[in-house]
Amino acid sequence: MTFPVVGMVGGGQLARMTHEAGIPLGVRFRLLAASPQESAAQAVSDVVLGDHRELETLRSFARGCDVITFDHEHVPTEHLRALQADGVVVRPGPDALVHAQDKGVMRARLDALGVPCPRHRIVRDVADVTAFAAEGASGAEGAGGSGDGSPGGFPVVLKTVRGGYDGKGVWLVRDEAGAAEPFRAGVPVLAEEKVDFVRELAANVVRSPHGQAVAYPVVESIQVDGVCDTVIAPAPDLPAERAVRAQELALRIAEELDVVGHLAVELFETRDGRVLVNELAMRPHNSGHWSQDGAVTSQFANHLRAVLDLPLGDPRPRARWTVMANVLGGDYPDMYAAYLHCMARDPQLKIHMYGKDVKPGRKVGHVNTYGDDLADVRERAAHAAGYLRGTIQE
Amino acid sequence: MTFPVVGMVGGGQLARMTHEAGIPLGVRFRLLAASPQESAAQAVSDVVLGDHRELETLRSFARGCDVITFDHEHVPTEHLRALQADGVVVRPGPDALVHAQDKGVMRARLDALGVPCPRHRIVRDVADVTAFAAEGASGAEGAGGSGDGSPGGFPVVLKTVRGGYDGKGVWLVRDEAGAAEPFRAGVPVLAEEKVDFVRELAANVVRSPHGQAVAYPVVESIQVDGVCDTVIAPAPDLPAERAVRAQELALRIAEELDVVGHLAVELFETRDGRVLVNELAMRPHNSGHWSQDGAVTSQFANHLRAVLDLPLGDPRPRARWTVMANVLGGDYPDMYAAYLHCMARDPQLKIHMYGKDVKPGRKVGHVNTYGDDLADVRERAAHAAGYLRGTIQE
Numbered sequence: 063m064t065f066p067v068v069g070m071v072g073g074g075q076l077a078r079m080t081h082e083a084g085i086p087l088g089v090r091f092r093l094l095a096a097s098p099q100e101s102a103a104q105a106v107s108d109v110v111l112g113d114h115r116e117l118e119t120l121r122s123f124a125r126g127c128d129v130i131t132f133d134h135e136h137v138p139t140e141h142l143r144a145l146q147a148d149g150v151v152v153r154p155g156p157d158a159l160v161h162a163q164d165k166g167v168m169r170a171r172l173d174a175l176g177v178p179c180p181r182h183r184i185v186r187d188v189a190d191v192t193a194f195a196a197e198g199a200s201g202a203e204g205a206g207g208s209g210d211g212s213p214g215g216f217p218v219v220l221k222t223v224r225g226g227y228d229g230k231g232v233w234l235v236r237d238e239a240g241a242a243e244p245f246r247a248g249v250p251v252l253a254e255e256k257v258d259f260v261r262e263l264a265a266n267v268v269r270s271p272h273g274q275a276v277a278y279p280v281v282e283s284i285q286v287d288g289v290c291d292t293v294i295a296p297a298p299d300l301p302a303e304r305a306v307r308a309q310e311l312a313l314r315i316a317e318e319l320d321v322v323g324h325l326a327v328e329l330f331e332t333r334d335g336r337v338l339v340n341e342l343a344m345r346p347h348n349s350g351h352w353s354q355d356g357a358v359t360s361q362f363a364n365h366l367r368a369v370l371d372l373p374l375g376d377p378r379p380r381a382r383w384t385v386m387a388n389v390l391g392g393d394y395p396d397m398y399a400a401y402l403h404c405m406a407r408d409p410q411l412k413i414h415m416y417g418k419d420v421k422p423g424r425k426v427g428h429v430n431t432y433g434d435d436l437a438d439v440r441e442r443a444a445h446a447a448g449y450l451r452g453t454i455q456e
Numbered sequence: 457m458t459f460p461v462v463g464m465v466g467g468g469q470l471a472r473m474t475h476e477a478g479i480p481l482g483v484r485f486r487l488l489a490a491s492p493q494e495s496a497a498q499a500v501s502d503v504v505l506g507d508h509r510e511l512e513t514l515r516s517f518a519r520g521c522d523v524i525t526f527d528h529e530h531v532p533t534e535h536l537r538a539l540q541a542d543g544v545v546v547r548p549g550p551d552a553l554v555h556a557q558d559k560g561v562m563r564a565r566l567d568a569l570g571v572p573c574p575r576h577r578i579v580r581d582v583a584d585v586t587a588f589a590a591e592g593a594s595g596a597e598g599a600g601g602s603g604d605g606s607p608g609g610f611p612v613v614l615k616t617v618r619g620g621y622d623g624k625g626v627w628l629v630r631d632e633a634g635a636a637e638p639f640r641a642g643v644p645v646l647a648e649e650k651v652d653f654v655r656e657l658a659a660n661v662v663r664s665p666h667g668q669a670v671a672y673p674v675v676e677s678i679q680v681d682g683v684c685d686t687v688i689a690p691a692p693d694l695p696a697e698r699a700v701r702a703q704e705l706a707l708r709i710a711e712e713l714d715v716v717g718h719l720a721v722e723l724f725e726t727r728d729g730r731v732l733v734n735e736l737a738m739r740p741h742n743s744g745h746w747s748q749d750g751a752v753t754s755q756f757a758n759h760l761r762a763v764l765d766l767p768l769g770d771p772r773p774r775a776r777w778t779v780m781a782n783v784l785g786g787d788y789p790d791m792y793a794a795y796l797h798c799m800a801r802d803p804q805l806k807i808h809m810y811g812k813d814v815k816p817g818r819k820v821g822h823v824n825t826y827g828d829d830l831a832d833v834r835e836r837a838a839h840a841a842g843y844l845r846g847t848i849q850e
Binding site: 064065066078079081082085086087088090091103104105106107109354358359367372373374375376380396398401402405406409410412413414415416417427 | 458459460472473475476479480481482484485497498499500501503748752753761766767768769770774790792795796799800803804805806807808809810811821
């Protein structure tokens, strides 16, 4: 059969789960991984080992592929442009992906589109940060600032414009003295107001090259220590008008930025009912893992369908509530006994392990639960994730 | 992590889909395949190439595995006994598996257990067949015979006791002259009455080494030209008492034969409400493919959980009706355009392709559909399968 070859750059769990979704689709899947121990490299047949920061490695990898897509945002944008100039089909393309790679570019573009964002500015030094904070203190009305009375408009959020994830590359700065640290690496820094949000949401959409797009239900994402802990699909008690507004916003961003594949739009829901864009990701995303067991078509299957320009699958939920809880590594490296216990306790539990060595705080898997009773569905997910981590002993 | 390695012998689509189910479980999957082009070998990272009929190949393969299981029944029983003697964990074990390998052994054991079967006998020549047929003509009452008035009790079904599948190794013999063919290969032949069944059913169960077992809903299996065409889960209009009787029968067979893993019990439902055992398979089975999209836990995931002696997952259906239709190869080798069309027509369609070259009549994939309206669910599955094969043009 003349089924196409999809090349995915990056050997993490997102590639592992995309491969899993590609098996029933008959997609031939090729992986560029850094080592054979990486999560996806353990499961994929066709693995090329190499460094995604080297153009010649990328060129060689791309020769065997009909389309190239990504497990992460870390391929240098100029390499993607070079591949595109070679004639390689890169999806999402560099002109879209740069908005998920560089937070400065992303904020400038969203401003130009009139998309609501937290107040922000590129800052070059501590004095810039102090000035940015002071403006927030004086002009608090309507700015969504926390207004918690900290001196001079602090706290402020500082982020490196490239390379951050899961709380890395992000600082919550409470005063002028704390603002020095982010500048030490010598990379550009973005300052953002600390939004006084009620909760975090994510609006996930998938778009194909000929412009078909689907929107998943808007989910609530609960972070602990800057890392996603729990996702609830759909977001409980979200007014329908606000959910539709968030979906439309994500669809509009996907179209304006010419995104191909899965786009996760992480949002802050404010006390006054606005939704502000926090981050963009142009790949399958942690906030979409619930869709593996909770939607007709998972984010991974739809990402593949999109990058192949195939018709997209139905994104609708299969259950009233689906809850995803991340499994983080605990102190004990062998999770197998806990895993067996969780299966025995809850025969409906859907476990997704990544094949990674357990290290404290590292994402090594997730669980999905679904059902009609949200309290029960949440308890089951939280119990399994906690038991696997070792924070629940019973 | 100390997750176990499951070795599967055989590189067909059942191994491919078992690997797919093993990825979220974190199971490390090792495959013994005959060639890198085989269905499963295309998707699995850890592939050993070799001949499953050679003991030394099996021994070498087993050394890297915590447990060995099977994609097919073709490993010689004596090799499995030798592996077991070596200390290899073989699941299902040879004493169970021989009942799925040898139809003569299976019939003798089911007789001893008092399990209802079609009338049957091992036959050595045409004279034996004629005598077997004549007995059916004279003693038709209560025997389930077709009683269609053919001379001398014909037709009769002849089967080679080993090696048949998908209609191969099976003959419907209408008279004495037709009875010669099956004996030409010089292998033992089993004669069975041609059962006057209303329809075919399958009762699928999964059993673990410590004796936990789960029963899937009893399904209807529709064959065309001796090959499974459509499976409907649950079997429509099956009286609850009969469904429970079939499930209990399958659970009892699994226990008595000490089956570990998935057991498919193919059944004839007769006009007078009996269920007779047609065939046994001790591996994931075509009649269980609906469970990938239609049950909380698929047959593939539960087979892996069973052979690892993990607690089993919930086998209950997620939809009122799920229909599976096999995709057979047609005359045109490239299915990709048809595949795209099917996705566009039905965004809820679940396609499962096996990565096999298209040959006329060859199983190259299947589709699953589900929903509340059985007529609609059946139409969608039949349309997609027919369109992919090329028998439907619209």
